[in-house]
Amino acid sequence: MxxxxxxxxxxxxxxxxxxxxxxxxxxxxxQAPTSVDVRSIRNKMQMTQKQFAARFGFKLETLRNWEQDKRVPETSARVLLTLIDRDPEAVKKALAIG
The missing domain is CATH 4.10.910 (30s ribosomal protein s13; domain 2)
Known part of the structure; x- marks a missing residue:
C-alpha cells in the first residue's frame, strides 16, 4: 500500500x-509497557546509576529502588525508559542533551 x-x-x-x-x-x-528492566537499559548504555539518573532526570534514589525491585516505575517513567532503551539519541535530542 x-x-x-x-x-x-x-x-x-x-x-x-x-x-x-x-x-x-x-x-x-x-499500551504502555507493563515492566521494564531498568538495570539492563542502564548497563546497555554503559552508564553508572549516577550518570543515568542525571542524564535523564531521575532521582538517584528512585533509580536505585527500581533496580533493586523495591519500587516499580510508574507508567510515564516506563514509557520514558522504553524510549531511552529503543532510541536514546532521540531522547537526548528531545531533552536537548549534548
Whole structure:
C-alpha cells in the first residue's frame, strides 16, 4: 500500500469516527509497557546509576529502588525508559542533551 493510500485510509477513519461510526474506524490503542528492566537499559548504555539518573532526570534514589525491585516505575517513567532503551539519541535530542 502506498503512503498516499495510507493517508487517505487514515482520513477516512477520522471521518467515520467523527460521524459516530467508531466500528468503521480502525484505531489501534497503544499500551504502555507493563515492566521494564531498568538495570539492563542502564548497563546497555554503559552508564553508572549516577550518570543515568542525571542524564535523564531521575532521582538517584528512585533509580536505585527500581533496580533493586523495591519500587516499580510508574507508567510515564516506563514509557520514558522504553524510549531511552529503543532510541536514546532521540531522547537526548528531545531533552536537548549534548
Amino acid at each position: 502506498s503512503s498516499g493510500q495510507k493517508i487517505i485510509d487514515g482520513l477516512n477513519d477520522v471521518i467515520a469516527w467523527k460521524q459516530g461510526d467508531a466500528a468503521a474506524a480502525s484505531f489501534h490503542e497503544w
